[in-house]
Amino acid sequence: MTPRMQRKKKKKKKAILDAAERIVADRGMAGMTMGEVADAADVATGTLYLYFKNKGSLLAAVNARLNHQVNIYIKEKMDLKKTGLEKVVAMGQATVEFFMENPQKWKAVTELYQMKVQDPHDPNVQDFLEVTNEMVQMMAQAYQQGIEEGSIRQDLDPVATAIYNRMAFGNAFTPTTEQKMLLEHNKITPERYLSVAWGLISHSTRGVLLEKKVKKS
């Protein structure tokens, strides 16, 4: 294959992923049909299957790419910070920023949270796992550093905490139908809800050091 053809191929794969991401954001995973993706990506239905084994694999790939993009963005921001606490805070802020700037990706990631893995051996599923774990490790390191520095609670298990907080954060961003109904019912705006959630999440990991600072101010 010539380099030009490789580029072309990559382009087509990207077009498919873009289309799928957009449609998942709009209509949800179950609402996304392969035909629609093909149309939106301007390729034939059959072509999808040249690049992705099946629908599940395509969804996994979308999910992996999406998480990868978030990771890159977050990592950049975290790397600018020194202390563990700063990094943790930066991560939260960066996540908020990223999704605020990309509402479509936000919607898509919400939907994909509920993705069910059919075939764990699927390369795209593996990819997705790796990408996700990458972020978890990054967060865990920040927690670990914060623990050592005293700004994060010493009794925390960094990895489990990272996994939980990652999810908690995602869910704060993407309330389920139930939550939406409850919020509406209680006249709480999504923005307020997000702020409350973020407050709770941050607070849940704060260590002694921070509490002192807080009390001073």
Added chain:
Amino acid sequence: MTPRMQRKKKKKKKAILDAAERIVADRGMAGMTMGEVADAADVATGTLYLYFKNKGSLLAAVNARLNHQVNIYIKEKMDLKKTGLEKVVAMGQATVEFFMENPQKWKAVTELYQMKVQDPHDPNVQDFLEVTNEMVQMMAQAYQQGIEEGSIRQDLDPVATAIYNRMAFGNAFTPTTEQKMLLEHNKITPERYLSVAWGLISHSTRGVLLEKKVKKS
């Protein structure tokens, strides 16, 4: 209708709900087919539609009943406690207990978290909302009491916090595929994960009073 027939009808409705709950736990909402439910409930397909307008309504009813059962269980435990903090803790423990004892319900509730409401005017959907809100209000009251007593952070919005924590808790119990994969990958047992999550959630609302105590000890 004779009382005897009323009893029979109630029984049948219960059988359908039981079947649906079981199948949702096993195969998920999308995987649940009306035919299967009918078979499992030992009624004809058409009979389902005598009791529930459509699939969405049946799912909402399952969800409402499930939440109602949890509510009753939790309320009982909370009512035994005096202070707000105790109530909050009791709520957490009761939830854990309930779901530990009813793994099937746990699975079902996880699935139903993602239920999409089609018709907000459906009585079963309304029911579901009411039941859910009931619990939120109960939690909010406990937080409020805790705030007044000083054991819960004074800067909290009780209702929003309740909504968030309810969900956070639910999610701690019902990790998504992604979380499951991450946990497995990092060799963290579900039990450990739950305990970590619960620790974080509790900590996130702790007030000055508690912190003082903690520091002393």
Added chain:
Amino acid sequence: MTPRMQRKKKKKKKAILDAAERIVADRGMAGMTMGEVADAADVATGTLYLYFKNKGSLLAAVNARLNHQVNIYIKEKMDLKKTGLEKVVAMGQATVEFFMENPQKWKAVTELYQMKVQDPHDPNVQDFLEVTNEMVQMMAQAYQQGIEEGSIRQDLDPVATAIYNRMAFGNAFTPTTEQKMLLEHNKITPERYLSVAWGLISHSTRGVLLEKKVKKS
């Protein structure tokens, strides 16, 4: 059975027929469900089957009753006239009158025009046939009289003409979807259409005598 019970039974049958007629007018034959009829007649579903063997039989009964009512009305008006031509004209006018005054019955009769007979031995179907034939015979007699008087074309077959004109008339009143679309497209109002149709139908049977009169005037 006591006379009182007989009355009661008759009343129930009437209620069912009334309900069915109304629903056929509103939603068409296919759109009419037995459950809906039962509800509207304030009886149980099963009760319908005590009075009518099946849906087809009920529809036939509705159709028979409807035609019977029209017959009575028309016969009354025709009996007031002397000559054959007058009778024919009276029949046309009476039909128009009747349906103008009973739009619901008009709609119902339209729908029932397309009734398909499943079981020709059904008593209600037989009834319907008899009633319909009654009117045909009445019209045929009027034509016959007109022929003898010279006001109706002498070459006509009275019975076949009656059958055709009865239908033509009915259709003038109850245009099909196709006709409605054509009329709308050509900006012809239903009233105008009815008048045109009636003019054509009348003209189609006029005999020499009338034509002379017409030419004179």
Added chain:
Amino acid sequence: MTPRMQRKKKKKKKAILDAAERIVADRGMAGMTMGEVADAADVATGTLYLYFKNKGSLLAAVNARLNHQVNIYIKEKMDLKKTGLEKVVAMGQATVEFFMENPQKWKAVTELYQMKVQDPHDPNVQDFLEVTNEMVQMMAQAYQQGIEEGSIRQDLDPVATAIYNRMAFGNAFTPTTEQKMLLEHNKITPERYLSVAWGLISHSTRGVLLEKKVKKS
């Protein structure tokens, strides 16, 4: 798409339309199931939906094609004639001929007369309307010409008359169950009925000129 594939596609569409037409003739519109059509056309059920949006659209397409075929046949015969009256007569004769030669199409067209349009924006419905209107305009022109020539009644509205007569004619050809029963009961053959109907329809529009001729003879 290669020309060869286009041909194939056309062929398949034709096969579907043929099958649908045949089945509608046999079992009526409501009796026609999509599965049966697919079987008869030797395609999969899903294939039907590649060519027709839904059942209603398929029926409209069958109806449009059928009318188009009749139109072509009639137009050919009418174009051979000079005077308006001749054209009108030719139209009647051609219609009779066409349906005598195609009894299945006759039956189908009868059924489709009662087609209810669900979606007026459906292209096939639009097609059907256009085709139908085409014939109406053709007939209206012939009437107009006849009026000018004096062989058709001068007081006629050509378009409304055309619409009515088109329908009247169609109905003469396709008696409803009711008519069939009446005809049978009165021992009138369908052929005789058709001839009577045609006589009435022709007579209904005859003008002065013709009447003079008639009186002479």
Added chain:
DNA sequence: AATGAATGAGGATTCATTCAT
């Protein structure tokens, strides 16, 4: 006679996936 809950066959439609071109 009356009830109305229960039945279950039947039908329209969708959509992931395949495969001949």
Added chain:
DNA sequence: CATGAATGAATCCTCATTCAT
């Protein structure tokens, strides 16, 4: 590689009719 027509299993829902009470 690319196409897109074809597939057909799968699923929700309706409703005429029955029958135990």
